[in-house]
Amino acid sequence: MKVLVAYLSEGGNTEKLAKGIFEGIESSEKEILSIKEVEGVEGYDVIFIGFPVQSHSVPVSVEAFAKTLPDGQKIAYFATHGSMKGGELAVTAFYHALTISKNVVILGTFGCRGQVKQSIIDALLQKAEHRGWAMEAQGAAGHPDAADLEDGKNWAQKMIAKALAR
Ligand SMILES: Cc1cc2nc3c(=O)[nH]c(=O)nc-3n(C[C@H](O)[C@H](O)[C@H](O)COP(=O)(O)O)c2cc1C
DSSP states (O other): EEEEEEEESSSSSHHHHHHHHHHHHHOSSEEEEEEEGGOOOTOEEEEEEEOOOOTTTTHHHHHHHHHOOHHHEEEEEEEEESSSTHHHHHHHHHHHHHHHHEEEOOOOOOOOOOOOOHHHHHHHHHHHGGGGHHHHHTTTTTOOOHHHHHHHHHHHHHHHHHHHHH
């Protein structure tokens, strides 16, 4: 099985998770690349796509990448986010990822928290409308941690098993 893990990471959190996911994939033909390094998307049995949640959504470059995938491509999305795991902000971003992914087969999604830079939290705390989210983001300190990486690894194995069963 030929597998690609493609990710965007501005602060290193999603890259860390991508590496954990990559470790969980038992395939002799696996590659891990930053989305900016991907030269072609043809010929992969499964593509894992990772991104940091930004403004409750999918970063523009990741959306553009998702739109280049061939019809019928099996994909799985993973993300890191400052907000709570399973919380509304992360779910909204995944929902967006699913709506932009037309004519592909979505195997599943995985999200975990990713530490938010203190400078960003400080700036958000200054604005009343962002204060709630900034308070929530403080709880992401130290993530992704070893447990997140283990969960990501296990999830990747499930995604591969699902792809093989289809
Ligand atoms: C500009 C910007 C916008 C962000 N917006 C959100 C958001 O809407 N929801 C959220 O849960 N986290 C948000 N975050 C937090 C990041 O998703 C989180 O810290 C992530 O782990 C960063 O991943 P990276 O280190 O791979 O870039 C934002 C971070 C930045 C820098």
